[in-house]
Amino acid sequence: MTATGGEAALFWVLAPLMVLAALGLLFVRRAVHAAMCLVFVMVSLAIMYIAQEAAFLGVVQVVVYTGAVMMLFLFVLMLVGVDASDSLTETIKGQRGIGLLLGLGLGIVLAGVVAQAAFPPAAGLGLANEVTNPVGLARILFGDYVLAMEAVGVLLVTAAMGALVLTHRRRLEPRRTQRTMAESRVRALPRGVSLTPQPTPGVYALNNAMDTPALDPAGEPVEASVPRVLRIRGQQRSVGALLESERATVEGE
């Protein structure tokens, strides 16, 4: 069980970093940083797999776990708490004790299984990868373990359907499509509602802020181009004053 020079170097570079990242996962404050630590561990694991000639496993690890599962995790984390540092108060009473107990139990079970497990003599990589790694894996998965594969597939599909059903909301009113919205806008025209978006604020040589009204083709200020909030607060500027100040600047120079 000796590794070649390259593989040993790879291991001794990656393994300490992986341990650091794994510890980071436990101890960093922000959830996104923890997720990044986990991603680092996963990618390093994939590199290790590939170094040990399990190319398919390594690549799938990245595509499925890092690319899809962790990405969805990150997605939720970012949407839920963008800048809030996460609250560390425990909401369930006695959570810590129960957690410790269950963790201990899991540890004992795992230790028992590992201690009890008996492996057949190793066949060797040469034999396992004889028909290329993906083909060899496919023969095992879809030959020897096809039932287990199918069962897992059915389970996953059921879980996905369950998620769909649980998050499904019945539509109470008809869907508003682009067409219905356009029609309702046209129908509202006689009531003085504009068909087009509101005009943008005015652009002048010295000023293009939100509080400056645009000018229509006749040179009159367009009231609606200034946001309603500013108009109600009385914060819009008059065109006359703006043009006057521009003229003063131009003539002053």
Next chain:
Amino acid sequence: MIPGIAADFSQDTIWTTVVKAVLIVVFLLTSVLFAIWFERKVVARMQVRPGPNWHGPFGLLQSLADAMKLLLKEDLTVTAADKFTYLLAPMISVFCSLLVFAVVPFGPEVTIPFTDYSTPAQLTDFPVAVLYVLACASLGVYGIVLGGWSSGSTYPLLGAVRSTAQVISYELAMGLSLVSVFLMAGSMSTSQIVDSQTRLWWFIPLLPAFVVYVISMVGETNRLPFDLPEAEGELVSGYMTEYSSMKFAWFFLAEYINMLNVSAVAVTLFLGGWRAPWPLSAVGAGMLNEGWWAVLWFLVKLWAVMFVFVWVRGTLLRLRYDQFMVFGWKVLIPVALSFAVVVALIQWANRVVELPFTATLWVIGGVFAVLLALVWFWPEKPRPIGRKGGEEAVLDAFADGYPVPPLPGQTLPPSPRGRRTPIEHDAAGAVADAAGAGPGSAATETGGVLQKKGRVTGE
């Protein structure tokens, strides 16, 4: 020699690998400079303007000047940024995009000039090389997502969330369209897939998969019409809003390298890789399919796909976000999935049942004939008439207060003019006109027309 791949890397030493890796990076960086110039020039031509034409011959040095300007700009770090992640994100993007070309075959065995040393024109290959490409692409998204998140600002975050959803859904469609190539080629190694296209390039028998791939590759690289993560009109520039100078340049670089990556995968998997196009491949017993010639064909095809990118950008408008997601999930994925199943069935008939190829074609033809007959004889749904499904079969000419033309299926009410009788003093002209048109046409309904004609002839 590794089993399951066509290229032979057994002669390669560590130095060969290093030289190849450096060459690939140099190739990618110069190609990006060229691609920016190419894109600007081609789009300009499509919009009837000259494009960059000032710096260097044909404006070729324009993108170099732009890159220099970008590097010398002030490097801002926004206050709300998560410093480390903010710096890490563009690096992830660039590194992941640089990885893909490691498995792209530029050509077969080539001989280094002035020596007799020959080596495959490809850095490396392994039995799951195409999956490795997908893995690099999915890691590259982390750059975008973390860049958007770490900026600590709303637009970048929205851009990042959009891009996550977009890349995950379009990568599914992309992966499924690649499955049919794996099934046909019987391998996931790039050199083996190119080898399997000796007789026929896969885009011909696998046309639906090719179409799905081309669409999803545009979605994957966030290019128009799918550039929603950086939609200028909505999100300023999405995940890179808060980036400037070198960090922004890295995102920009990654985007263009990704374009080259997906183009190279399209060429390798569907367009015959480095193989010469048909009439040329027959010249001199395959002489043009060997050595450095092959690199030329590969580059020609690569830039042809890049041209498609630019063409699409110059032609199409950006999609609305919900339409874009519906298109990905309800059109592209089902099409790619069902096509993969069809290909699997055909391969099963071919290899397991050992049906002769002509018989397979007959079966496909039969299935199509049955489908066609079904579509042909399927009872047609009655089409709704008028705007509200048959309620307004008679035209309300002033619906909603505005004059409206009749819709298909609506009938015009009889014209009020038709009920008028022709005016007396015009009658002679009108009768003369009616006599010319034929007896009986002077009925009350056409009275209006007659009246008009009468006036014209009367003058």
